[in-house]
Amino acid sequence: MDFDLDLSLDVLGRTPSALHALLAGLGEPWVRGIEGPDTFSPFDVVGHLIDGEETDWIPRARIILARDPTVHFEPYDRFRHKARNVNRSLESLLDEFARLRTGSLEALRAWRLTPAELDLPGSHPSLGPVTLRQLLAAWVVHDLGHIAQVVRVMAKQYREAAGPWVPYLPVLTDHEVPRS
Secondary structure (H helix, E strand, C coil), X not given: CCCCHHHHHHHHHHHHHHHHHHHCCCCHHHHHCCCCCCCCCHHHHHHHHHHHHHXXXXXXXXXXXXXXXXXXXXXXXXXXXXXXXXXXXXXXXXXXXXXXXXXXXXXXXXXXXXXXXXXXXXXXXXXXXEEHHHHHHHHHHHHHHHHHXXXXXXXXXXXXXXXXXXXXXXXXXXXXXXXX
């Protein structure tokens, strides 16, 4: 499938409500459960997505659109949310994420990007040259990956309880090595 900005906006606009539907009002064992040491809980995923809104996707798109080849993307701190969200509620994170995502998508739509602009280059600190099109496609895939991660982590909370059905439940067996 080729990148399509309108189709991408459709997915990006649904992520906050999808996470809200999955997580709002659930008990701590569901939202704070993890897969193993140094992995993200669903709570952490929402915090991580907030960080992306503040320091990754739109800020990097702005750098590309500024067309200054001397400006490179700042390295992204994948764990910034850990310290930032101490003593926060999941509901406050879900609300903040929805608000920030709305603003990000408003900015993206307001740019009225052309195919030529989608091909503008940027410089990633570890990946090297990337285009705006690739950045935006990665944003969509990143969202979908974290939605899948939330569901996988939640399912793994019942791994032992599922007993002999575990081999028939791919959500429990497809990612044997935990990751964040």
